[in-house]
Amino acid sequence: EDKVVQSPLSLVVHEGDTVTLNCSYEVTNFRSLLWYKQEKKAPTFLFMLTSSGIEKKSGRLSSILDKKELFSILNITATQTGDSAVYLCAVGNAGGTSYGKLTFGQGTILTVHP
Amino acid sequence: NAGVTQTPKFQVLKTGQSMTLQCAQDMNHNSMYWYRQDPGMGLRLIYYSASEGTTDKGEVPNGYNVSRLNKREFSLRLESAAPSQTSVYFCASSEWGQGALNEQFFGPGTRLTVL
Numbered sequence: 001e002d003k004v005v006q007s008p009l010s011l012v013v014h015e016g017d018t019v020t021l022n023c024s025y026e027v028t029n030f031r032s033l034l035w036y037k038q039e040k041k042a043p044t045f046l047f048m049l050t051s052s053g054i055e056k057k058s059g060r061l062s063s064i065l066d067k068k069e070l071f072s073i074l075n076i077t078a079t080q081t082g083d084s085a086v087y088l089c090a091v092g093n094a095g096g097t098s099y100g101k102l103t104f105g106q107g108t109i110l111t112v113h114p
Numbered sequence: 115n116a117g118v119t120q121t122p123k124f125q126v127l128k129t130g131q132s133m134t135l136q137c138a139q140d141m142n143h144n145s146m147y148w149y150r151q152d153p154g155m156g157l158r159l160i161y162y163s164a165s166e167g168t169t170d171k172g173e174v175p176n177g178y179n180v181s182r183l184n185k186r187e188f189s190l191r192l193e194s195a196a197p198s199q200t201s202v203y204f205c206a207s208s209e210w211g212q213g214a215l216n217e218q219f220f221g222p223g224t225r226l227t228v229l
Contacts, residue, residue: 004156006156009154034217041222041223042118042204042220042221042222042223043157043204043220044220045217045219048217088156088157090157101147101159101162101172102147102157102159102218103159104149104156104157104158105156106154106155106156107156
């Protein structure tokens with residue numbers, strides 16, 4: 001059974017701080033690792049990392065994938081109050097009947113104080 | 115484009131009542147999914163439909179049924195609601211096949227309370 005574990009489960013920081021969110025995984029046939037941001041409602045897509053793309057960056061957010069050690073990190077620099085959200089990590093399976101499915105971690109609740 | 119839409123947004127049921135959650139997508143995606151989200155447990159897959167005409171169980175299917183009505187619509191039915199089904203339900207859709215890389219697009223969610 002595929003498994004995704006995120007840490008920490010919650011984090012409180014002040015504006016301007018840098019944060020690192022962790023995601024470790026076990027998956028039978030790895031295809032991709034995705035990061036989502038969830039504010040009040042639906043998760044919104046941030047990054048996808050695959051064997052051919054193990055590092056992504058968008059503005060203050062960046063992510064890397066370590067396929068050997070089976071983990072990913074999401075970095076947010078110069079945090080703002082608008083970064084307050086739940087950050088979800090998910091892995092995609094490429095094998096058999098699991099093809100296309102995502103397994104999600106528990107999420108990390110990030111709170112950024114002014 | 116509306117993306118993924120869900121109805122209703124909120125629902126309160128009594129134990130034993132039935133209801134159907136509706137989901138539709140206008141992105142011409144082949145695959146659709148139903149998740150539930152409970153505090154501290156992330157998103158758990160209830161059922162999914164890889165393509166029109168097929169449905170499969172996910173991680174937590176007990177107490178639910180689904181119907182893939184056509185390529186656009188995927189409904190989730192609770193036949194006899196239980197308090198343990200109190201949750202926020204999300205529908206999602208994605209491409210499918212060798213060219214797809216699992217990115218899923220989510221609807222706004224339905225908050226269901228079973229008393």
